[in-house]
Amino acid sequence: MNDTFELRGGETHIEVHKFFPGAIAGATILALALQAAFPVYVRRLDFLDLPLLVTIYFGLSRRNPSTGLLLGMTIGLLQDSLSGPKVPLGLYGIAKTVVGYLASSIGARLDTEHPLARFSLIVAFFVLHQAVLVLTRRLLLAQPEPWFNLHLAMAAGVNAVLGVPLFLLLDRLRRSS
Amino acid sequence: MVAIPPRHRSLALLAGVLLAQVMLLAVQIKRESRGRLIRVWAVSAVTPFERTGAWGFGKVRGVWHHYFALQTTARENEALRIENDALKLTISQLQSKAAEADRLGLLLHFKANNEKTPMVGARVIGASAGPASRTIEIDRGERDGVRSNQAVITPDGAVGKVIEVYRDSAQVLLLTDKESGVGAMLVASRIQSPVGGNGELMLTMKYVAAEDTVNVGEKVVTSGMDKIFPRDVPVGTVVEVKPGSPFKQVRVAPAAKLDRLEEVFVLLTQEPLEFQKEAEATSSAAAPSTPAGTSETAPQASPAVVKP
Numbered sequence: 001m002n003d004t005f006e007l008r009g010g011e012t013h014i015e016v017h018k019f020f021p022g023a024i025a026g027a028t029i030l031a032l033a034l035q036a037a038f039p040v041y042v043r044r045l046d047f048l049d050l051p052l053l054v055t056i057y058f059g060l061s062r063r064n065p066s067t068g069l070l071l072g073m074t075i076g077l078l079q080d081s082l083s084g085p086k087v088p089l090g091l092y093g094i095a096k097t098v099v100g101y102l103a104s105s106i107g108a109r110l111d112t113e114h115p116l117a118r119f120s121l122i123v124a125f126f127v128l129h130q131a132v133l134v135l136t137r138r139l140l141l142a143q144p145e146p147w148f149n150l151h152l153a154m155a156a157g158v159n160a161v162l163g164v165p166l167f168l169l170l171d172r173l174r175r176s177s
Numbered sequence: 178m179v180a181i182p183p184r185h186r187s188l189a190l191l192a193g194v195l196l197a198q199v200m201l202l203a204v205q206i207k208r209e210s211r212g213r214l215i216r217v218w219a220v221s222a223v224t225p226f227e228r229t230g231a232w233g234f235g236k237v238r239g240v241w242h243h244y245f246a247l248q249t250t251a252r253e254n255e256a257l258r259i260e261n262d263a264l265k266l267t268i269s270q271l272q273s274k275a276a277e278a279d280r281l282g283l284l285l286h287f288k289a290n291n292e293k294t295p296m297v298g299a300r301v302i303g304a305s306a307g308p309a310s311r312t313i314e315i316d317r318g319e320r321d322g323v324r325s326n327q328a329v330i331t332p333d334g335a336v337g338k339v340i341e342v343y344r345d346s347a348q349v350l351l352l353t354d355k356e357s358g359v360g361a362m363l364v365a366s367r368i369q370s371p372v373g374g375n376g377e378l379m380l381t382m383k384y385v386a387a388e389d390t391v392n393v394g395e396k397v398v399t400s401g402m403d404k405i406f407p408r409d410v411p412v413g414t415v416v417e418v419k420p421g422s423p424f425k426q427v428r429v430a431p432a433a434k435l436d437r438l439e440e441v442f443v444l445l446t447q448e449p450l451e452f453q454k455e456a457e458a459t460s461s462a463a464a465p466s467t468p469a470g471t472s473e474t475a476p477q478a479s480p481a482v483v484k485p
Contacts, residue, residue, distance in 0.1 A: 033226035041234045065187035073194050081219030088205045090198035097198065101191045140202050 017061045023173040027054055028075055036082050047155035049126070051075045053163045055096050056125050057170050059103025060112040068107075072100020088141065095132040099125050115164045122160040130156075284440055287332040295445040297321050299329075301438045302346065311354035311374060313337075313438060318345045321443075326405055328444040334411035334432025335359055335399060336441055347443070351435050352380055352412070360403035361412045364396040372397060372412050372429055378436060380413055382427035389425065391418045397429050407444065 031050035038045045055075050059068035076096030080089045103125060106112070112121060130152055137143040146152075181189050284298060299321075303314035317323050319342050329336040329349045337357060341348040350357050353374035361372040361382065368391070370384045385391055395415045401408035411432035419426040 029223060029226050032223050033230045036223065036227055037230045037234060041231075041238070066190050069187070069191050069194055073198070077198075078219045078223070082223055088202050090202040090205070093198045093201075094195055097191065097194050101187070105187075136202070140199065 017063075017174045019058075019061075019173050020175050024058055024071065027058075027170060027173065028071075028078070032075070032078055032082060035079070047151070047158060048162065049129070049155075049159055050166075051079045051092070052096065052099065052126065052129055053122065053159065053166055054170075055100050056103050056122060056163070057167050059100045060107035060118075060121065061170075061174070063104055063108040065101050065104040065108070068104025069097050069101035072096035072098070072103075075100075091133065091136055091141075094136050095129045098132050099129050102128070115168075118164050118167050119160045122163040123156045126156040126159050280440060283332050284442075287442070295322075297323060297443040297445065299323075299347075299441050299443055301441060311337075311351040311357070311376065311435075312340070313349050313351060313441075315347050315349060315441060315443070316345065317443060318343045318347050320344055322445055323347045323443050328406040328410070329441050330406075330410055330444060331433045331438065331441050333434060334413065335406055336433050336435065336438065338405050339443060349441070352431060352433075353378060353435055358383075358403070359406055359412060360400040361397050362400040363391060363415070364398055365392070366390065366395070369400050369402065370427075371403075378431070379416070380429040380431055382415070382429055383424070385425045385427050387420065387422050387425055391415060391425060391427055393418055407446075 028051070031054040035048070035050045038048060055068075055072045058071055062068060062071075073093050073096065076091075076093035077089060079092040079096070080087050083092070103121070106121070110117070112118060127148070130148065134145045134147050137145045288296070288298070297317050299315035299317040301313050302316045304312065315323075315329075323339060323342050325339050325342055327339045329338060335352060337349045337351040337354070338359075339347050340350045351374065352359060352372070353376065355374055355376050358371045358373040360369070362369040363382075366389070368385060368389050370382050372380050372382050375381055382391075382397065393415050397412040397415065399406040399408060399410040399412055413429040413431045415427055416430045417426075417428040
């Protein structure tokens with residue numbers, strides 16, 4: 001077992017994971033750097049949202065809503081900052097804050113280690129992330145944005161397909177007890 | 178102060194964080210400031226990683242393209258090889274054309290300088306079949322006014338003389354043939370002596386007395402005494418002088434390129450020609466545009482421009 005301690009919720013035993021020092025920061029910066037590099041080097045991968053995947057993963061693993069939402073906010077604001085002056089600070093920040101909070105909350109109640117569960121959660125969080133983005137754009141920025149389309153559906157699937165092995169890779173950053 | 182229950186602290190934190198970001202958005206919209214300071218920090222923090230990533234991407238992409246993604250390389254290589262062959266052929270043809278244009282230009286220039294001298298431009302269409310004789314065949318004959326014992330030259334110098342004439346062609350005995358000979362003299366010392374061939378590329382000045390002084394590098398021109406060549410047609414340059422008795426052994430490098438003739442003139446008269454100026458003009462005109470080694474591959478050019 002590589003878990004550090006357990007939460008007991010009724011009959012369910014939920015494992016809470018800790019990571020090597022700097023693992024979260026390193027993975028976050030790497031994800032942001034790769035995300036910034038995709039449009040330049042691999043245009044076909046520009047629908048990947050690595051910061052979102054990292055937010056979901058650490059939210060599900062840490063299982064602390066406060067930590068999850070703060071991590072989501074940080075990643076989101078950094079992504080906003082790296083997205084150029086046309087993207088206002090807070091757009092991705094709000095969406096990833098919500099995702100980080102919910103991922104941590106769900107991770108504290110469900111077993112999210114199974115690949116199928118991870119696949120479903122990534123799809124769900126991708127849709128939620130997109131919904132919050134659209135909502136923010138429409139309500140706060142008055143920018144018309146489609147709620148969902150085929151491209152976004154494919155992007156959700158692709159992110160989930162790539163997210164599952166990525167999560168397995170990130171599992172190696174966990175500190176064994 | 179209202180105490181927040183522990184189980185709702187995270188929810189309160191969420192609300193606070195969201196509210197703060199909404200406010201941040203609102204501030205940006207109102208002020209159009211776009212939070213420059215935070216952007217500077219974020220960009221500064223991530224830029225080194227982006228730079229490293231870019232370097233890594235470049236390396237990985239290079240390895241991928243150069244070592245793995247080679248499915249189409251063989252086909253591309255084959256297509257490029259074919260294209261390369263075609264381009265080589267085109268270049269060769271263009272070089273030949275350029276060399277031909279240069280040669281024809283020289284002939285035209287020579288002809289223009291000697292327009293009052295009757296001469297026939299001819300194309301070399303063949304050569305002797307064996308090493309026993311040094312002859313060439315030209316595409317001008319009796320119908321063009323060519324007769325036996327007429328001098329054959331190029332703008333560079335003497336080539337030989339016509340020995341057989343047919344209706345539309347003629348045979349020319351080159352200076353390098355063993356049986357050949359031309360009345361010649363040294364330009365500086367004015368020593369006269371026939372120059373002939375010995376079957377090689379070099380000529381021999383045959384009867385220079387042992388006591389006469391001959392210098393290497395001295396020019397040799399025709400003397401006009403053989404009643405075939407007019408005076409002062411360049412024959413060659415002395416390249417070797419050996420003492421001998423009763424005659425020196427003087428070897429002369431021919432002025433004309435006798436081993437790669439393509440166009441020549443048959444002189445229909447013995448009137449003097451202007452060669453000195455011609456040699457200077459040709460050397461300056463031919464050098465820049467004639468690629469090395471192209472004359473061997475050049476197709477035989479039609480000398481129609483120098484017909485009388």
